Amino acid sequence: MKYDVNLELENRVEDYSFGDVAKQANGAVWLKSGDSVILATIVIDETEIVKEDFLPLTVQYIEKTYAAGKIPGGFFKRETKPSDFETLTSRIVDRSLRPLFPKGFGHPTQITIMVFSAGSDADLQVLALNAASAALYISDIDINTSVSAVRAAKVDGELVLNPTLSQLKNSTLDLYLSGTKEDLLMIEMRSLSSKEVEIQDNFVLDPMIDPVLSVPSISVHTSNALAEDELIGIFEKTQELLFETNSKYEDAFTPHKKETPQLEYKAHLINEDMVLYVRDNHLADIADAMNQMAKSERSTALRQLRKKIIVLKDDWDELELKDAIEKVKKEQVRSQILNERVRADGRSLTEIRPITIDTNILPKAHSSCLFTRGQTQALVVLTMGNSKDAQMFESLTDNGTQNENFMVHYNFPGFSVGEASPILGTKRRELGHGNLAKRALEPIVDLDGQTVRIVSEILESNGSSSMATVCGGYMALKAADIDTNEIVAGIAMGMVSDGDKYAILSDIMGLEDHDGDMDFKVTGSKDGITAMQMDIKLGGISLDILKEALYQAKEGRSHIIDIMLDAESKIEFNDGVLPSTDFFHIDPSVIGEVIGQAGKVIREIIEKFEVAIDIDKKDGKVKVTGKNKTGVSGAREHIEGIANAPKIEKIKYQVGDKYEGTVKKIVDFGAFIGLPDGTDGLLHISKISDQRVEKVSDVLSEGEKLTVEILEFKGNKISLGRA
Template sequence: MKYNIELQLKNKQESYAFGQVAAQANGAAWLKCGDTVILATVVIDETDFVDEDFLPLTVQYIEKSYAAGKFPGGFIKRETKPSDFETLTSRIVDRSLRPLFPKGFANPVQITIMVLSVDDEADLQVLALNAASAALYVSDIDIFNSVSAVRIGKIDGEIVVNPSLSQLEKSTLDLYLAGSKEDMLMIEMQTLGSDEMEIVDIGMVDPLIDPGMGTSSIPVRLSNAMNEDELIEVLALAQVELAKANSAYESSFKPFASAPFDLQCKISETDVDMIEYVRANHTDDLKRGINQMAKTERSTALRTIRKNIMKEKPEWDEHELKKAIEAVKRSMVRTQILDEKVRADGRGLREVRPIHIETNVLPSAHASALFTRGQTQALVVLTLGGAKDAQMFENLTDRGTQNEAFMVHYNFPGFSVGEPSPIGAPRRRELGHGNLAKRALEGACVRNGQTIRLVSEILESNGSSSMATVCGGYMALRAGDIEMADPIAGVAMGMVSEGERHAILTDIMGLEDHDGDLDFKVAGSKEGITAMQMDIKLGGIHLDVLKEALYQAKEARAHIIDIMMNSEENIELNEGTLPSTDLFHIDPSFIGDIIGQAGKTIREIIERFDVTIDIDKKKGSVKLTGKNREGLRGARDHIEGIISGSTPVEKVEYKVGDVVKGKVKKIVDFGAFIELPGGVDGLIHISKLSDSHISKVSDVLKEGDELMVEIVEFKGNKIGLGRAK
């Protein structure tokens, strides 16, 4: 492959080839970065157009297993349904490029991005957008603005631009920003879990232990939230890098751009007479319709207005009238916000809708929370498990399989918005909203080795069900007695702008999302942000406006968190169904006493208290997991009694020549394992079972037999036995 362009960008080099592959496409770019090769193509249907008011753009990001020298996983050795990563990456590219297309563009466009070769340090989401933008830039579609992506990490307190994947694993920040030379178009941000701990005196070791046991200091995870001022500084740095990169792309790609063909945008002019008639005669009806909170009620009200006007003007085209009513409605909503600072439902610009929270409404679930904000309602259900319950997955850049131990699954059934649609596999939007809620909560969650699954069932939706999932998710975690570094809440922000005027809206509802210019979701604690997602409908946003929105969102989060904290005080755990976990530390020198001779002591604790025990011998950490708190408390008391000396531990010491009675525990081909007094196991070889030759141990012994044996040797911790004379 002969590369036409080689660009040295921040911490990476990209090489592009144009005109050598996929010649039938309207535009194609072959991108190489390290050992990663990506082909992006753009195809437009010049003869067809969509007779609806939306852009018919489809983006498909596809990973090929051969790119990493792998076979597709599973029974079928062919790429089939896209992975979650592929779906989310397609969504990111779509959201980044969609603002480039002019209003009225109605021809179907297909952007395909194929990963053909990969190295394990490649940031495929950044490269996918860069390749797609390059293909669009050199195509014969009349778009001559470059859009690119930059990822920012924070490693050991230092900001790193375009970190490698191994660097990103050590980062406490993952910020993905897409934009042009002038504007930010799309933001995905999360703060990552930190291993940094501080020692805090908590008064008592654990709620399971009586307060009379005294005070104790334990390690507590530090908050991973990023404050607004620091985030603005990082965004400003990212915007500088985007300006540099896009300038380089445009100057380099320009010689390879095709001449644009004459493509007409389908800009439908709304009938002015209809608009004036609606304003003059039905303004009050429209106000009443707009103030209908629910989407279904509002739609019914607007449909009634349309039917009434058609009776008055039967010669009019009903479809054109519908557009006229929509135009007047949009203008009324926006004008009222900008001029009167009052929203359609009567709220002020900074006002959050009423919130109601119930916890553990499902008695058989481990934990649950029903979070209602206005006419948006999320039922979030928590399930706890062990390591074996984690979701196995493997990304193209992974050297092996990984386990996802914190999952958020978001479901959006049609009935939540009054639509009679069937429930099927999760769509891109559902995967994206679940991923946003996961990113908001995961870094603040202290899992202690557990696998956590949150399922959000959206029961009603009128604005930002993803942020209701964040709030309900936090409450479900606390209702399941899961420790959190910070209370986490989320809020959706919007904006309406006309010329130099703009208004930032807190907790937007569906109407404001539809008729506004910004969809900006912010999740985090009172101190800072843990996750953020922004989509621009204007074509860009400036940092001063973004800063205003961030601080207004912080004010709203604090208000929501205060309500959540009041509700948290009233949580009653599902004691009968909630599995319990206890994690504490001991002096590693006592671990041998807890395990006992050949594991006898620890087996007795497990059987007696019906718990599982995991011990880290190096760190001295002990993790207990049980079906109920009584068993957990008893097991911990027993272990601490062994350490303090109040619980007697049977210790038997042997020396060569001792003769004892043992029981056959297990028969193997080469001998038998014998359980000795004190829970110690020894091995008697087949050659020492009899003076004469025997071919099978089972000829002379069976499990459960008792016999006299002699200690004949020690090999490390292993005891060799012989038949006593």
């Protein structure tokens, strides 16, 4: 392969080839970086133009398993539906490149990114966006701006730009930014767990698995959220690299850019006569419609206004009138915010809508929370399992199968916004929102071998149901009595700007998201941020405005957290169905007695209390897990009773010695007798009496005292006779 461009960038080298492959595409780039090879192609349908007011862009990021020398797992040995990673990467590329397309561009456009070779340490999400942007830049579409990505990590307290995957695994920060040489377009950020790993030899008993296993125990310590000031400092450094990289790209790619043909654009002209008529005669009707905060109600009010005007102006085109009304409505929303500092629902710029929280409203679920904020409502349900319930997955850059034991699944049915649509498969948006909530909550929990699945059912939506999922998810964790090291909430921020003035909005509703210039979701504690996601509709944002938005979001989170703390104090657990886990310590010297000969004692505890038991033989740490608190507390009490019982000195038994014993268990062939130091001996049925005994229970009963004689030793077993 001949490479046309060689670029030395921060922590990697990128080689680009143009025009050698996929020559019938409008734009194609072959990118090689280290051992990774990616093909990105752009194709537009020049014969069709979509009339609706949206950009018909589709992005597909596709991984081939042969890229890492693997064959697809499972029954079908061919790649099938996209993995979560592929879908999320497609969303990242889409959100970064969509703002570049000129207004009125209506040709169906397909961006395809295929991974042909994957280096084990490669950041494929960064390379995917860079390759797609390069293909778009050199294509014959009239786009003359390069977009690139940079990832930032924090390893051992030091900032690392464009880290390897090995470095990222040891990082407490994962920050992904995309932008041009002038503007920041998108941010994805999450705070990662800082783990200190200590391997120990464990004795594990779980009735659901193998009876006795030796497995490693992992001790995990989780880091705090990232403070706003520190994050702003990191933004400054990453943005500087982002701008520098795009300048290099444009200089290198421009000589390879194709000629731009004349394309037809959508004629989306607003009828100004209609706009003037609506402004002069129907501003009050527009204001009434704006006060209908639910999307379905607002749409109905605007449609009724349109019908009302058409009756009077029967020669007007209804679609043109719809655009005119929409323009006036958008003007009113933005003008009221910028000039009066009041929002459509009467709130101030920083005011949070009313919040109600109800926990454990589902009796048979492990835990649940109904979180309602204004007209956004999420029913969040949590289910606990063990290690066998983890989600198995494979990725190109990992060796072998991985297990995910913390899952957040987000569902957005049509009825939540008043739409008559069926519930089908998981959409990209649902996957992305669930992933954002997962990134927000994962750093604050230490599951210690458990598996947790959180499902958010959106019952009503008018502004940031993903942030309602974060708040409801935290409450569901507490309603399941799961320990967290932080209390985390989420808030959606927005912005309206006319170039000279701007206003930052806290807790935006759907109307403000639709007519505003920024969608900025921030999650975290009162002290810092665990995750964030930002999309800019303006084309860029200054760091000063971003800093102001972050601190305004912090105030909003603090308000929400105070409400959540009050609700947390009122939680009543579903004790009848909630699995329970308890940790405690015993003296390591008595572990043998707790386990018993060949695991006999501990098996009896497991069967009696229906629990799983994990004992660390090194430091005496005991983990007991069961279906309910009653069984777990009973098992703990029993184990501590054995561990704390007065120690009886072992007797050195001799043949011929006689002792008083207790009948512990009767079997068909005799009885097991407990000797003074706790040792068991067998009194065979033939030794019970001088007379023939047909049935042991006819002669002896459990708990009965009798004198026995040591007859002989058979290995570790003692044979007894009646004295």
